[in-house]
Amino acid sequence: MEEHVVFVGNKPVMNYVLAVITQFNSGAKEVVVKARGRAISRAVDVAEIVRKRFLTDVDVKDIQIATESVETSDDKANVSAIEITLAKQ
Amino acid sequence: MEEHVVFVGNKPVMNYVLAVITQFNSGAKEVVVKARGRAISRAVDVAEIVRKRFLTDVDVKDIQIATESVETSDDKANVSAIEITLAKQ
Numbered sequence: 001m002e003e004h005v006v007f008v009g010n011k012p013v014m015n016y017v018l019a020v021i022t023q024f025n026s027g028a029k030e031v032v033v034k035a036r037g038r039a040i041s042r043a044v045d046v047a048e049i050v051r052k053r054f055l056t057d058v059d060v061k062d063i064q065i066a067t068e069s070v071e072t073s074d075d076k077a078n079v080s081a082i083e084i085t086l087a088k089q
Numbered sequence: 090m091e092e093h094v095v096f097v098g099n100k101p102v103m104n105y106v107l108a109v110i111t112q113f114n115s116g117a118k119e120v121v122v123k124a125r126g127r128a129i130s131r132a133v134d135v136a137e138i139v140r141k142r143f144l145t146d147v148d149v150k151d152i153q154i155a156t157e158s159v160e161t162s163d164d165k166a167n168v169s170a171i172e173i174t175l176a177k178q
Contacts, residue, residue, distance in 0.1 A: 067141055080130065
């Protein structure tokens, strides 16, 4: 099954909200909102705005958190990550 | 049942990690890590650091996200919130 994913970064929240809505409107039954580090707060905003303000038939199906290893030019660092699975009821 | 809660704000991550560890070491079977707005990313860091680095018998039992209404001096705003329930296995 194809997975529909939106990676949340440093753009305005509404860019990602629109991306999620577009995927649901294209027929996706589930959309996974992913983010790392400071963007995690924004990913939660995206999920909340989508389901509270735009698609009230969409709900949070699952939330996972994890630690990912990121390699910079000369170092390694651990960064937290989140995956929020939104699903149509 | 008494609920053990740690509210994550703008202090260094390790302050909250220590608070969680202290509660588990005082006999808590579950500790709920809560945060709002930008502190959400830090709350995820707290949960990940506690279970990966310090208390490997602790795991994420549940994660909830929500929208809360915050009243400032002359306005109302919505802010996202997270509750991460950590539990001893």
